[in-house]
Amino acid sequence: MNINERNLLKKYISFSLGTWFKALISFFITPITTWLINPEEFGKAAMFSTAYSIILLVSILGTPSALLRFFPQKSEEEKTILLWSSLITPIILSALISIVVFIFKSSINAFLVGTSVSNAHVILIATLITGIFQTFNMNLVRTKGRGILFSAIDITQSISQIGFILLYALLVKRDFYALLYAQLFSNILALGIGMYFERDYWFPIKIDKKLVFEVVQYGYPLVFSGLFWWILNWIDRVVLRLYVDFSEIGLYSAAFKIISAMNLLTSGFSTLWYPFAYEQYEKNPENKIIFKRTLDYVAFLTFSAGFVLLSFKDVIFLLLAKTYRPAAAISPFLILNPVMITMAIVVARGIDFSKKTYWFIVSNSTAAIFNLIGNFLLIPIFGAKGAAVSTGLSFIIVFAIESSVSKKLYPVPYNLRKVYYLVIIFIFSASFHTFSQNLFLSILSSLVGLLATVFLYKSEFSKVFSVSVDLIKGIIHKI
Template sequence: MDVSLKNRFLKSYFSFSVGIWFSAIISFLSVPITSWLIEPAEYGKATMFSTIYSMILLIVLIGTPNGFMRLYHSVEEKRKLLWSSLVVPVFLSVIFFGFVLLFKDTVNIFLAGQKNSKAHLILVFAVFFGVLQTFSQTVLRMQEKGFSYSALQIVSAASNVLFVILYALLISRNFYAVLYAQLFSNILALSLGIYLHRESWFPIKIDKSLVKEILAYSYPFLLSGVVWWLFGWTDRIVLRMYSTFEEIGLYSAAFKLVSVMSLFTSGFSTFWYPFAYEQYEKNPNNKELFSKTFDYISFLILILALLIMSAKNVIFLLFAKSYRSSAYIAPFLLLQPVAITMAIVVARGIDFAKKTYWYIISDGVAAAFNIIGNLLLIPLLGAKGAAVTTGLSSIIVFAIEKAASEKLYPVKYNSKRAYVSMLILIIIASINTFFERFYVGILSSLTGIVVVTLLYNDVFRKLMKSFFEFLNRLKSMNK
């Protein structure tokens, strides 16, 4: 990777990540505030609403944002591509609106526990504006306007928290505070996004042949998305069947540790997709970009996982005492962001070849493994069994997508080094899960850091060289 491309890569990552970091901080700080304002039962209703909203939005979008990204650099008229991608999701949103009005009593009872509720109306409007907001963000991603993307994320997160507080204090401390806040923050961020970049939206143009091409490419993402959504909830469902609410609470707390790594994953994936598509369209033979990116990202995410694993007990001192045993549930959950981040790099060959049915296969196999693993391990190990299965299932996703992608778009990835490092991570996660001793966890994790660094010694040396060059530039600027 040449110097100019590397600098652009780093700048793009930072510009897209800053919004995710600040949004995560705002969201994290809002949790204790919300707990003081809204009763657990009311917050439970809001959580159910968010769960259904995310599922409906996934279905209505039918994967079209992926089609938009894939074709972005091959279609000259961007507005035509945008509205050709949007027309079907908007139409499905209208159909969903009619369906909800027809069965509004049933929907309200499911969401709010009573017929006399406005939850159904908030849901349909949230889905409609959610579709537009998703494409607003996707447009900014493809235009590589990272700071605009980040600014709108921060606006959305901050307005969400502010609206929850105002509604709870001035109107009522119920679940509507969270529902209206989600709707309001989406509309605000969407309005600002469209206004600031209105040249990307208007005038409206639609191409029927383009609509068909987008749908043909996109629909497998719906199927894989539904499978992935189910995959994400299997562990809680089986825990509820075979374990206790306390175990579910501890398991959920363990995911707080994973969210730290998710900042890295989210920031990287946000800019990597458009960046990778653009580079492929410019020069499909530049495969060294993908192999080098894989090496660097693999090393960084593995080291980050091991560092967090070594500090897990200290981090959970911030939680209430009753939650501190979650530290021994979290290690295997850290495999998930590691495997998914690595898959984000290597799976792009599937997109380039437009063979997106491979995502259905990878997610389907992983989901089946996850269900069987949870049914076998949760009765024996409780939440630890769920964590083990979730972590290993993510590695299956990586393995299948990598194998498929390499056949469709051959790249010389250092696969052996990656799999050996993953095996080391599994061994250390096992030690940190089943040996509940503070010093054992730290020593094993630090040993893993040393071994992985030795495996990636060439990458480590280049990173250190770049770091010292950066420091020297800063020193020269201050003189």
Template sequence: MTPNERDLLKKYISFSLGTWFRALISFFTTPITTWMINPEEFGKATMFSTVYSILLLVALLGTPNSFLRFFPQKSEEEKPVLLWSSVMPPVLLSILLSLVVFIFRSSINTFLVGTPDSKAHVILIATLITGIFQTFNLNLVRSKGRAILFSAIQVIQSLSQMGFIVLYALLVSRDFYTLLYAQLFSNVVALAVGMLFERSYWFPVKIDKKLVFEVIKYGYPFVFSGLLLWLLNWIDRFVLRLYTSFSDIGLYSAAFKIVSAMSLLTTGFSTLWYPFAYEQYEKNPEDKMIFKRALDYMAFLVFSAGFLLLSFKDVIFLLLARSYRPAAAISPFLILNPVMITMAIVVARGIDFSKKTYWFIVSDGAAALFNLAGNFLLVPTLGAKGAAVSTGLSFIIVFAIESSVSKKLYPVPYDLKKVYCLVSLFVFSAVLHTFSQNLLLPVLSSVFGVFVTIFAYKSEFLKVVSIGVEFLKTTFHRK
């Protein structure tokens, strides 16, 4: 390994500890939740999350991007001012959005949970405001490079959410309120921890009006690409709400929850890769091989994990309550989300380096339109399976556009033929796992996919095994 690669691996492990623990916690939380809450109530909670995500995106107004961009440029005395100057616009906008939610509470509650007489709108407002502060809470810790604290906050948030779900379900009620209150409670706990450790940045409150306008000016364009990305990620839930029941939405969301454990791998990698890639480019833009090697390693990891998840999906879903087990057949195409997005995170940096970021709007927009059309076409006949097929295929479009454009803007010798061969094999296996009534053939196809991935990335496989053996030897020797 080169020094750069070792440094990248070390940082990745530090920043990903929380992500891995969250994945482990999520793996246990989802089955526990399904045993306590039926699919219909789970579906209602999913619609709440869908609306919450779009309100949070709009309220943030792209200011977290501004904060991350300006933070390294500010002195220690100026950074607390930057923090509050970035937080204040979303807080003020969230108050306006809260008024709208309150005025239309009956319609919003009916859409969210199927009845106008609900407290869902109140919880939505509270979760929105705490969600804004929690977003900056994590970004502050991330910007300061405090990897262990960053991971600790993530773990604490997941543990507090799981603990609240269990206690509320056992002591109060087993309905959608369990999950809604759990989200709000975990936001508050994680925010309190972050503020405690970084209280010198949060208190006293200092705002620079001129800086506020700079933050808004830089950040607001990200709202448009963010809306397209939101449409890509959440339109399936809206179409399911139009054509199916809350129960079907609950099954679909349970499938997504299982897959989300793998998506956390993507989150952990992106947390590290963006600043590392920018730094690498600024230091030596002609050293492109590290980008090629990064894609090779990540392609090996995500395809291996994806095919393994396909192979064992039926076993994994046995952990869920019986009423949720049909979700196993919904999950295969959803795995394409973390697989394709992780690789896109690597290859798309040429778009950033050339400052032609409008290509992200093109890629997200094209995929969102495809997903919208696909959902309206497939959901009425195939239900949740149709939504999964459309959503999964749309992420291939994101990768295809961003990799093609990025390679032209910043030529890196990526081996994309190898990637697309494995994508084709994965889609074939996902079709079998989704629609085949034969129990053996789908598993054989995904196991075959694991071996093909190892053969295609033989050197990366041997290197990963070597690192693993070396790590175990070092650990054993210390003991």
């Protein structure tokens, strides 16, 4: 392992400590919630999250990505103007969306929570506005490379969310409003912390029309990719709403919430990787081996985590209330989400470097159409399990398209054969865990997958183990 690889691995492990802590906190939010709120109410909160995610996506218009892309290129004076120049368009769009929500509030409430008489639409608008600011808040901290602050905000938001859920459920009522208000108020708290530490960028408010146009021009094509990404990630809950009741949607969402703890590791990696990848490309575009080696390490870590999660899923779901434990059989294929997307984050950078981002539209739309068809075919037969199978397989399509296109645009000698070997093993193992009643065979299949991962990436296993031991020894020594 050369010095650059070792430093990157150490940086990733140390940078992700806060994210891992947040993942641990978030992992326990769902069990706590299931003991307080029944599956039907949980399902209503899931539908609220579905609506929130799409209107947030439309409102931000790809501008946070523009902030990340342009920030390193701008002078220090321009950087102080870039934030609000990126933010002004989402603010205007959110105001227009809010008017539409108020006009159709009865229909929106009925679809989201099953009754037209509800305050859900008001909370939706408030959460949208705070969510826009919070998105830029985190991207600003991220692009400045302030990993400790980034993790601190994440952790604070997670802890406060637990606190708000407990307070509302125990003191007011155990319904879906506990989850809705928790999201809103944790957004506000996290935003306040970030704005305080980066106040030089937030205040005074400065806007440059030329920058606004530049940001929108870069960001708006990403909305189309984002819309297909939303379909890929959220259409399962919409189709479930057509065929099943809120209780089964609640079970499906609980399974997704447990898996989302692993998604946080993906987020932690992307936080480090995007700025690093852009920097490496700007410095020396011919240094491609770092991308190849990064995929090897990421593939080893994500598949290992995935197979371990498969093996212990039934134990993990024992933490949930008894009414939610059937969600364990729903979760296996959902693990493909963080596994495939984390690897795609590495291999797809050639699309960015060549500025041919329309390929993200191609990959996301193809996977979204596959997922939409799969959901309509499988949900009537298998219910939430069918939604999980369709959604999980869709992320393989995303990886396959983006990796093959990226290799052509920016040739890197990725060893994709190893990845696809493990994908095949994972599909077989997830099928056992989803549909088989034989617990022994299910666990055996995932353990075989774990051993195959270590065998195929034995060099990476040895190096990760060595660096982890050194890092732990260093922490113990400092303590």
